[in-house]
Amino acid sequence: MNQVEETLRQEVAKLLEDGTIDVFVGHEAASLPLKTSPCFVRSPKEVDRLVWNRICTSNLATYLPQLFKRPVGLKGEWTPPKVGVVAKGCDSRSIVGLIKEKQIPRDRLFIIGVGCEGMIDRHSVGRALGVVGLADAKVDGNSVQVIGTDGREKRIDIADVLAASCRECQHREAVLSNLTVGEAPSSAPEVSHYANVAEFESKSPQERWEHWVGELSRCIRCYACRQACPNCYCEECFAEETAPKWLGVTTDLSDVFVFHLGRAFHQAGRCVDCGACVAACPQGIDLRLLNQKINKDVEELFEAQVSLSLEEAEALSSFRMEDDQSFMTEP
Amino acid sequence: MLEMTLDKSKVQEFLRLLGQNRRLFAPVKDRMGTKFSEVADPSLVCLDGLNTNLSLKEVVFPQWETLYTFEEDQANEVKLAAQETLLFGARPCDARALELLDRVFTWEGIDDPYYLRRREKTCVVALACNTPGEACFCSSVGGSPVGEVGADALAFDLGKQLYLRALTERGEALLKEASTLTEKATEEDKQAVQQAAAEAEKQLQPVPIPEDLAALKESFDAEIWEDLGQKCLGCGTCAYVCPTCHCFDITDETKKGVGRRVRSWDSCAFSLFTLHGSGHNPRTTQAARYRQRVLHKFLYCPENFGEAFCVGCGRCITNCPAGLDLRAVLERLGSLAKVT
Numbered sequence: 001m002n003q004v005e006e007t008l009r010q011e012v013a014k015l016l017e018d019g020t021i022d023v024f025v026g027h028e029a030a031s032l033p034l035k036t037s038p039c040f041v042r043s044p045k046e047v048d049r050l051v052w053n054r055i056c057t058s059n060l061a062t063y064l065p066q067l068f069k070r071p072v073g074l075k076g077e078w079t080p081p082k083v084g085v086v087a088k089g090c091d092s093r094s095i096v097g098l099i100k101e102k103q104i105p106r107d108r109l110f111i112i113g114v115g116c117e118g119m120i121d122r123h124s125v126g127r128a129l130g131v132v133g134l135a136d137a138k139v140d141g142n143s144v145q146v147i148g149t150d151g152r153e154k155r156i157d158i159a160d161v162l163a164a165s166c167r168e169c170q171h172r173e174a175v176l177s178n179l180t181v182g183e184a185p186s187s188a189p190e191v192s193h194y195a196n197v198a199e200f201e202s203k204s205p206q207e208r209w210e211h212w213v214g215e216l217s218r219c220i221r222c223y224a225c226r227q228a229c230p231n232c233y234c235e236e237c238f239a240e241e242t243a244p245k246w247l248g249v250t251t252d253l254s255d256v257f258v259f260h261l262g263r264a265f266h267q268a269g270r271c272v273d274c275g276a277c278v279a280a281c282p283q284g285i286d287l288r289l290l291n292q293k294i295n296k297d298v299e300e301l302f303e304a305q306v307s308l309s310l311e312e313a314e315a316l317s318s319f320r321m322e323d324d325q326s327f328m329t330e331p
Numbered sequence: 332m333l334e335m336t337l338d339k340s341k342v343q344e345f346l347r348l349l350g351q352n353r354r355l356f357a358p359v360k361d362r363m364g365t366k367f368s369e370v371a372d373p374s375l376v377c378l379d380g381l382n383t384n385l386s387l388k389e390v391v392f393p394q395w396e397t398l399y400t401f402e403e404d405q406a407n408e409v410k411l412a413a414q415e416t417l418l419f420g421a422r423p424c425d426a427r428a429l430e431l432l433d434r435v436f437t438w439e440g441i442d443d444p445y446y447l448r449r450r451e452k453t454c455v456v457a458l459a460c461n462t463p464g465e466a467c468f469c470s471s472v473g474g475s476p477v478g479e480v481g482a483d484a485l486a487f488d489l490g491k492q493l494y495l496r497a498l499t500e501r502g503e504a505l506l507k508e509a510s511t512l513t514e515k516a517t518e519e520d521k522q523a524v525q526q527a528a529a530e531a532e533k534q535l536q537p538v539p540i541p542e543d544l545a546a547l548k549e550s551f552d553a554e555i556w557e558d559l560g561q562k563c564l565g566c567g568t569c570a571y572v573c574p575t576c577h578c579f580d581i582t583d584e585t586k587k588g589v590g591r592r593v594r595s596w597d598s599c600a601f602s603l604f605t606l607h608g609s610g611h612n613p614r615t616t617q618a619a620r621y622r623q624r625v626l627h628k629f630l631y632c633p634e635n636f637g638e639a640f641c642v643g644c645g646r647c648i649t650n651c652p653a654g655l656d657l658r659a660v661l662e663r664l665g666s667l668a669k670v671t
Contacts, residue, residue: 030656072615131380220571223601224564248593249580251394252395282571282572284362
C-alpha cells in the first residue's frame with residue numbers, strides 16, 4: 001500500500017466516524033487488471049476498500065449530483081447527505097463546475113485533493129498488446145509489467161500509456177479541497193497544450209472531414225461518453241428529445257454527427273479535459289479532440305480556462321466589455 | 332460428419348473461394364483488438380485475436396434497420412432480401428449466442444421476418460479457443476471454448492493447420508465447396524484436436540452461477556442492487572457489446588409527411604427505456620435498471636427459454652466504464668441465494 005492510499009483511508013475513517021460525512025466516494029480495485037471501479041463507503045469499517053494508484057481514471061464528479069437528488073417517491077422530510085470525495089485536479093475542476101451550475105452544494109461536500117501524476121489509459125495498454133487480451137498487470141514505479149492472454153510478458157513505460165488528457169494536463173492538483181493528501185506531483189506536462197488541436201487545424205477541410213467520418217462511423221450510440229461525463233447531467237438529453245426531435249436513433253453518419261457535435265457545443269466553456277469520455281468509449285473514439293478545439297477557442301478568445309475557481313466567473317456565462325465580439329454581424 | 336484439415340498458408344485462398352458467392356464476415360484487426368467485419372480482402376482476416384470487441388449479432392440483428400417507409404397514408408414495405416453470408420472465425424460463445432437469439436425471434440411460434448431473413452442465409456464456421464480471453468467464463472454458463480452449438484462447422488487452430496469439422500448439412504456443403512484445398516483429417520489430427528479441447532477447457536476459471544430461480548426472485552429487494560446501481564453509469568455499452576441482448580425500440584422518423592419506421596437497439600440501462608407516455612417510469616433508479624439486466628439474463632430467460640441468456644464472452648466486463656464485473660455480481664447473488 002502506498003502512503004497516499006494509507007493516509008486517505010485514515011482520513012476517510014475519521015470523517016465517517018465523527019459524522020463530517022455520511023458517504024465517501026472513492027476508487028476501489030476492479031476484478032480486471034488495470035481497472036478500478038467507483039466505490040461508495042458508508043462506514044469506517046469499509047475504508048480498506050479504497051485504493052489510490054495510477055489507474056484511478058474515473059472522474060468521480062460524475063457520481064455526485066445523483067447523491068443530492070431527493071429519492072423518487074420518498075414522502076416527508078429529506079436532508080441531503082454530507083458527501084466526501086477524493087479528487088484529482090480534473091475531478092476537482094468538474095466539481096467546481098457542478099457547484100457553479102448548482103448541481104451540487106458546496107457546503108455538503110468534503111473534498112480530499114490528491115496530486116496526480118497522470119493515469120494509465122487502458123486502451124493504450126491494449127493497443128501495446130495487439131490483438132490479445134490483458135491477463136495480468138503490475139504497476140511498478142514508472143513502468144507497468146503486463147502479461148497478455150497469450151502468456152507473453154512485456155514491460156511498458158507508464159509515460160507511453162498515459163491517458164492523452166493527462167499528458168497535457170496543466171492542473172495536477174485539486175483546485176478546490178478541504179484537505180489534501182500526499183505530495184504535490186513532480187512531473188510537468190510533457191506535451192504542449194492543445195498539441196493535438198494544432199495538428200488537426202493544420203489539415204485541409206477535406207482531411208478533417210475524413211478524419212471525423214472515420215472516427216464517428218465507429219460510434220455505436222451507447223452514450224458511454226455522455227454518461228461518464230460530469231457535465232452531462234441533463235434530465236433529458238437533446239439526443240433523446242422527441243418534441244422537437246433533433247436527431248434520429250440510427251448510426252447513420254448524420255445522426256451520429258448531430259449527437260457528437262451537439263454534445264461538444266453543450267460542453268463549450270465547460271469541459272475540463274478529464275478524458276472520461278475517451279476512457280469510457282468502447283470503440284476508442286478520440287472525442288477529446290472536439291472538446292479541446294472548443295477549449296482552445298475559449299482560451300484564445302476570452303483568456304480563460306474552465307472551472308479553476310469558485311469565485312471567478314466562467315467565460316461563457318459572463319460578459320465583459322472587452323470580450324471579443326468579432327463573431328457578431330451587423331443586422 | 333466431414334472432418335478435414337486446411338494448411339494455414341491456404342486460409343486466404345480458402346476464404347476467397349468461399350467468399351465468391353456470399354458475403355464474408357470475419358475478424359480483422361482494429362484499434363480495440365479485433366472486430367467482426369465484412370471483408371472483401373481475405374488477407375486482412377486475423378484469427379489470432381480472441382473475442383472481437385463487439386459481438387457479431389450486428390450481422391443478423393443490425394443496430395438499426397428500416398421496417399417500412401411511408402408517405403402520408405401510404406405504407407411501403409421494405410423488401411426482405413438477404414444475401415448468403417458466411418461468418419468465419421466466430422468464437423463458440425458468439426455462435427451459441429445466435430442459437431439463443433433464434434429462440435427469441437421465433438418465440439411462441441411468432442417469427443420475426445427481419446431477423447430470420449438474415450439468419451436463414453447465415454452459415455457459421457466457429458473457431459475453437461485455445462486460450463481464454465481476459466474475462467471469459469463460457470464453461471460456467473453452459474458453453475465451452477470448443478462448443479458446437481449455433482455453428483455449422485467448427486475449426487481448431489492446430490498451429491500449422493486448421494482442423495475443420497462440419498456440424499450441419501449446411502456446414503458440410505460449405506466445406507465441400509473448398510475440398511480442393513483441404514485434406515482428410517488423420518487420426519493424429521483428431522487426437523491433437525481432442526488434446527487442444529481438453530487444454531482449453533482446463534484453463535477457464537469456474538464462476539458460480541446462481542441457478543436457484545426461486546432464490547433469485549427473492550433477491551428482487553436485496554441491497555446488492557442499490558450497491559451495484561450506484562456504480563452503474565447508465566450507458567448502453569454492456570447491452571450493445573452483448574451477443575445475446577436483443578431489446579429494441581421502434582421509432583417513426585417523419586419529415587413533411589414522408590418517413591420511415593425504424594427499429595434500433597435499446598438498453599435497459601437507459602433511464603428512458605421504460606419511460607411511459609404518461610411520464611410515469613416504473614424503473615426509477617439505476618439500481619432497478621441494473622437489476623433488470625441481470626435478472627432478465629439469469630431469471631426471466633431461464634423461465635421463458637429454459638436457459639440463461641449469457642454465453643460468458645466477458646465483453647460487458649472488459650468494456651464497462653465503471654468496472655462492473657458480471658462474474659462478481661453472480662457470485663454475490665449466489666451467496667445471497669444460499670443465505671435466503
